[in-house]
Amino acid sequence: MQQTMRWFGPNDAISLQDIRQCGVSGIVTALHEIPVGDVWTVEAIQVRQEIIRNAGMEWTVIESLPVHEDIKKANGDYLLFIENYKISIKNIAQCGIKVITYNFMPILDWVRTHHAFENPDGSKALLYNQVAFNYFDLFLLQRPNVANDYTEEEKQIALAYGNLLSEDEKALLFKNVLLGLPGSKINFTKEQILSLLENYTHIDDNTLRANLIYFLSEVAPVAEELGVKLAIHPDDPPFSVLGLPRVVRNEADLKLLFEAVPINANGLCYCTGSLGADPTNDLERVIDNYGDRIHFLHLRNVTRDSKAIFRESEHLYGDNPIASIMEKLIVLMQKRNISLPMRPDHGFLHSIEDGKEQYPGYSLVGRLKGLAELRGLEMGLLHKMK
Known part of the structure; x- marks a missing residue:
């Protein structure tokens, strides 16, 4: 796997130098300063690329090229925003970046009720x-x-x-x-x-899904022609919140999406945490059935304390069978002759970093710990499989 880590840009409290010392070669980031719906220009992309290259790494994955709310609702200036999205894809391709992650969750990107749940050892997790x-x-x-x-x-x-x-x-x-x-x-x-929320009063799952399929029918062919992969992130959590529709929750949703737009550029960000928060999702079967559509990996684990509670757990220990998942991913990459980009997703906040200004789930030490464990698991399985 190509090991990467997320960076939130020049305003991130964690520096590129800090990230490089984790042993990664790729950066996952976005131009957060550009308003959603506006075009990402070649010049703006190249400026950020140069910053990353000067730090000894490459910008490997876009996360995210956000989808404007008008597109999700199919109203307002949504046709203009779709055209802008196509132009951004072309500009990204011109700069040599080949994977674009995005999501289609209305309004909220992800939801947690607790950002500092205290584990028995004093480290803190999302819950x-x-x-x-x-x-x-x-x-x-x-x-x-x-x-x-x-x-x-x-x-x-x-x-x-x-x-x-x-x-x-x-x-x-x-x-x-x-x-x-x-x-x-x-x-x-x-x-x-x-x-x-008032703007989504009359939009249900079927309407949102239809809007997603229309969006993809427009942008995925552009990406396909340019050799760019679109990787949709599953809903997090994988069920409705605030009465909002959800259309990327499970394998059935993926089946509908991939059959509706049956080209390889229409793919998946395989997030074991988001999908794994629903115990009915079979994460290994998703690899079996849609491995050719997996373009980016978010590897993390969750523990479901009860039907009502799930929390981020250690990367190797939780309710998701991470060792079996890793083995299937290795076989998949060998079959496809590709090294998929992977980042450790979320991590505990350890006491050494507590009190520092950091985005919840994105402390450096917690992600480094997860990365090291995942790297070791992959190497051990590769050695075993020789």
């Missing part, structure tokens, strides 16, 4: 608690008609949970759920999120 989220949705955000989405029992359990929280803990829960997109330190306000 999603459905009861905590229900309390946020029902009693903090109070979105219109929210009560219709919950049973009376769920409402009472959520209220009981909230009654145990201090005002500071309630404020932290609100902040955690509505954290801005990766690379941003700006949170959504209550007013902003309610306004955005």
